[in-house]
Amino acid sequence: MIVGKVVGSLVSTRKNDNLIGSKFMIIEPLSKMQGENSRLVAVDNVGAGIGETVLVATGSAARVGCGMPDAPIDAAIVGIVDDGMGL
Amino acid sequence: MIVGKVVGSLVSTRKNDNLIGSKFMIIEPLSKMQGENSRLVAVDNVGAGIGETVLVATGSAARVGCGMPDAPIDAAIVGIVDDGMGL
Amino acid sequence: MIVGKVVGSLVSTRKNDNLIGSKFMIIEPLSKMQGENSRLVAVDNVGAGIGETVLVATGSAARVGCGMPDAPIDAAIVGIVDDGMGL
Amino acid sequence: MIVGKVVGSLVSTRKNDNLIGSKFMIIEPLSKMQGENSRLVAVDNVGAGIGETVLVATGSAARVGCGMPDAPIDAAIVGIVDDGMGL
Amino acid sequence: MIVGKVVGSLVSTRKNDNLIGSKFMIIEPLSKMQGENSRLVAVDNVGAGIGETVLVATGSAARVGCGMPDAPIDAAIVGIVDDGMGL
Known part of the structure; x- marks a missing residue:
């Protein structure tokens, strides 16, 4: 996994059906x-x-x-980082 | 996922059978x-x-x-981007 | 997928059994x-x-x-490119 | 696989349920x-x-x-390196 | 796949159980x-x-x-290269 900062979001109206409802x-x-x-x-999987x-x-x-498992997703936010040593 | 611009297309007559009908x-x-x-x-999965x-x-x-699932595809267009903040 | 040029081939006599018959x-x-x-x-999957x-x-x-599906293969030629715009 | 040094750790309270109990x-x-x-x-899978x-x-x-298999994990520590030639 | 030279080996005593017996x-x-x-x-899968x-x-x-299939392995030697054109 990697650690990053959320710097923006994306709107896509015309998209694959399995992505409906996903927040990019x-x-x-x-x-x-x-x-x-x-x-x-x-x-986003955790409400970031x-x-x-x-x-x-x-x-x-x-x-x-x-x-x-059936959605064309290759990256997901899976945790909010509270604290880190060595970041 | 990444965001990119469609800059061209590709024609391949001789190809894997599972790719017939695909738009590259x-x-x-x-x-x-x-x-x-x-x-x-x-x-292309969305008509881009x-x-x-x-x-x-x-x-x-x-x-x-x-x-x-049975096609030799490792990248697909899954949405048209309407708007983005932070792109 | 990526587009490339075939610049050579490889011979391997001692190899994984699931690779027997494959053209590298x-x-x-x-x-x-x-x-x-x-x-x-x-x-090679298409006779390039x-x-x-x-x-x-x-x-x-x-x-x-x-x-x-059971072979240790992580890259395959799946089409011959006839023509491309934007390559 | 790659070889690396453990330089820190991460704390995440709000995370995907399948990650509960995991040490990052x-x-x-x-x-x-x-x-x-x-x-x-x-x-960490080995107590590093x-x-x-x-x-x-x-x-x-x-x-x-x-x-x-059901956790959103794309990297794991799977061994402690005792010794290596060519590292 | 890629072609490379074996330049060393690795010893790991404390490791994931599915890696016992593997040669790194x-x-x-x-x-x-x-x-x-x-x-x-x-x-190593071929005795290199x-x-x-x-x-x-x-x-x-x-x-x-x-x-x-159940081992945490993301790279394996699957052939010894006898000869290659274009390497």
């Missing part, structure tokens, strides 16, 4: 976690808000681990 | 999402056109989430 | 698709030859989508 | 394994401590191979 | 295949030795394709 957030990974220009879009520091799971873990 | 689009990821030289080919800004899912999410 | 091709991705030093080895421009699927899509 | 460690990959700015968060050199599995291997 | 080798990818600082650890040039499969292909 834009994540800026922490600089120690990824280089520049590595923002990604993650579906803009500006919060979050834990993001990618790959099949995002859909299988969030109860959406 | 060339995606240029937004500069904040990926570095340079990172174009990819995604199957050249020049549109789209949401792209990669990995197993692309085939499983788009009802093509 | 060396792919040089197009420069707009990946940075330098990103050649990869893909199993040296010098041809091909569509390559990676990850689980390569084995599941090419009828080799 | 921050991993700094060895410099020969990855470039700079490539820290990641891995769930801060400062230890560990083996980390990523992707679906992390959840399926650690008995947590 | 350190792989240096060929320079045309990956940039610098991209060594990885792969489980230090100094040999090998074919490495990554992702779910490594565990599913090597008969270890």
